[in-house]
Amino acid sequence: MYTKKVYRAKDMAKWTRFETFLFLIIISVVVSLYFFLDLHWLKIPWTPLALIGTAVAFVIGFQNNSAYGRIWEARKIWGGVVNTSRTFGMFVQDMVTNEYCDDDFTEDDLNKEIKILTYRHIAWMVALRHSMRSPKPWETVMNERxxxxxxxxxxxxxxxxxxxxxxxxxxxxxxMEYTLSKGNKQTALLYLQSHHLRKLKEKGLIWEFAFLQLEGVLEELFTLQGKSERIKNFPYPRHFATLNHYFMWVFVLLLPFALVPQFGEIGNEIAESFPLIGRHFVWLCIPFYVIVAWVFHTMERIGRTGENPFEGSANDVPISTIARGIEIDLRQNLGESHEEIPEQFPMVYDTQM
Known part of the structure; x- marks a missing residue:
């Protein structure tokens, strides 16, 4: 556990290192102007800056809550995909039978139909996850170095x-030809499932009541797909995200002009007893400023990273892993061997995708 915590702290420091260096340069320039050029007039009062900082903190909190809400909703949707997929696999295996058929089909024919339906459902999940990973103009996480x-x-x-x-x-x-000819591939695959189920009902391989139940499962899959597409296609409101980003930078750039004079005044008081320490005390504001600026910027950046839970970053909902896990479950229950079933996507740096 200790090793993982240290490792993740290193990752966070590496992830934000460019901004940290920028903050270090900003505060070093302001302190140098104050110390070497004696520009003590270069300051702003704390009151307006405190108001700006409070507003920025509220907006960042709102953004992070909203971003987490989108991530959590996406996770619940794909949790529904897991449950409904397992239900569909169970229904197909138990409802495609010769019980209401005039001419009995062989066991191999029944298994073939079950396999086609199950594999097409896996294809639906593949198409859905590809659709969720497709880039959108408002997804900007990959713009950062x-x-x-x-x-x-x-x-x-x-x-x-x-x-x-x-x-x-x-x-x-x-x-494949039918699916690729459609704009919404995952919808096309669910249509094919419905058409196939209807044909099986007409042959007597599916009882009418069972057919209605299976259509109800497809309806639930359509609902889950639509919810997932809603999150993907409706971005976090840009006026909140963009203004919050600008407000944060206004606060970060103004903060040195209030912080440096404050440390200068403290240094003057200390200089009465310890002249050397008091004269150079103003330089101590550099680490404090970097910490405060880093916290505000990192929290704002975390919010921006979580706005689009299907974008493909390390903190997104691992829909590829979820879909592959469902596939493994379904194919194991079809009786396929371990060699036939693909392995789960590997974790990289303790991250599922």
Whole structure:
């Protein structure tokens, strides 16, 4: 546990190192002007700065709460995908039977139909996760240098493979052609599922009541898909995110002009008893400023990172891992061997994707 905590602290320091260096330069310049050029008039009162800082803190808190709410909602949606997928796999295996069929089908034929339905559902999850990982104009996390650095080591599998390649093992060429011809691939796959279930009902392989239950499961999948697409396609309001970013920088840039004179005054008081320490006491404000500026900036950046929970950053909902986990469950329950089933996506730096 200790090793992991130290490791994560190092990661955070590395993630914010460019901003930390910038804060160090800003405060060093202001302190140098104050100390070497004796610009003691270069200051602003604490009262307006305190009001700005309070406002920034409130807005950052609001942004972080909203961002966490979007992440938590996305996690609940994909938790619903897990449960509904398992239900669908169970229903398909138990409801596709010869019980209401005039001409009995062989066990191999029944298993073939069950496998087609199950694999098409896996294909739906593949299409959905690819859709969720597709870039949007308002997703800006990868515009930052350190995030691009992390993406070289931690990136979702959708960035290293295409939808067509990932769909190929699960659906027929005819289904592939139909799916790729549609704008919303995941919706097309659910339509194919419904059409297939109707044909099985007409053959007598699915009882009418069972057909209605399976259609109800597809309806729930449509609902979960729509909720997931809503989060993906509706960004966190830009006026909140953008203004908050600017307000934070206004506070960070003005803070030295109130902090440095304050430390200068304390140094003058100390100089009466300890002249050397008092004269150089103003330099002590450098670490304090860097800490305060780092906290405000990092909290604001964390909020921006969490605004889009499907963007593919290290802190997003691990939809690729979730989808692969469902696939493993479904294929194990089909009776497939360990060699036939793909392995779970590996964790990188203790991060699921």
């Amino acid at each position: 350190t995030n691009r650095e992390w993406s070289k080591f931690i990136q979702p599998p959708e960035r290293t493979s295409t939808l067509e390649i990932d769909l190929e093992p699960y659906i027929s060429e005819k289904d």
